[in-house]
Amino acid sequence: MKKLSVLFAAVMMVVSVGMAKAQKIATLDVIGVLNAMPEKKKADTDLKAFLDTKQAEIKKKADAGQAKVKQYTEEAPKKTADENKAREAELAKMQEEIQQMNDKAQKDFVAKQDAAYEPIEKKLNDAVSKVAKASGYDYIMDANSAAFVFKGGPDATAAVKKELGVQ
Template sequence: MKQVKKVAVALVLFVAATGFVKAQSTVAHINVTELLSAMPEMKAAQAELQKLQETYKADIESSMTELRNKYTQYQSEASAKTKEENEKRAVELQGFERNIGEAQQAAQQELAKKQAELFQPISEKAMAAIEKVAAAQGIAYVMDSTQGGGLIVAKGKDLLPEVKQELGF
């Protein structure tokens, strides 16, 4: 009877251990940052953002140049003007500086909004491809192996090649 119990316990432990190993095999990883940066749509979106950023930068630099020119002009004419005119000009320059600061903030907000608008569909497409590849391979969990993303050891299956193939590149 003791032999039967020992065999039964050994069998239960064996089944539990193989179940645990099987559960571990349903985990994979992918470097999402690498995937996104390799996607052609991402490169096009980044180029569009760069172009928009350069446009905003040129506009703000133009305004800064105009401000410096007015400042220089007002400084050179200050001795020929009355105190009230100089004060009025100082207030005008401060308003101009404030407008430039507001334009910089608006540009940053517009860039962030445009980035979110451009990157969201790309990210959704990548996630759908990851989910499709994982489901096709019977993988229950996919971890992001991007550096600093919390994954310490990546000895499991890497889905990056299959997801790239799914996306067509």
């Protein structure tokens, strides 16, 4: 019985020493790395151009709607009640079309953004994994996170940028 308790104590000491092994943790400036990637810069430029085009289309339609509102408001006293009612319905339909264009533009932008950023995120994650394995890091955490109370220890940003070939 005494041998069993000594054996148990020895096993517990070995397990506790293994658990006390320090974890290797590094930080990474994810935003800085992403902003340095040429793929991200190109995606941002393409997305801005897409958004500008959609906003111009919506503005053109809205301006046409505003012109009709002004015209119909000025002509309303000279028109019959039925004509004014038909014009109000036409304006309501135009307003609904503008809202639908806006909603579709937002959905299209989100879909285009997801498609553009997916390969960039994959490339970054692959580089982070390579650096973590090569450097023996157990964890690489985002240095921009507000969850950190203290940021000491190694910074993997330079190694990830090197792996991606960016500066």
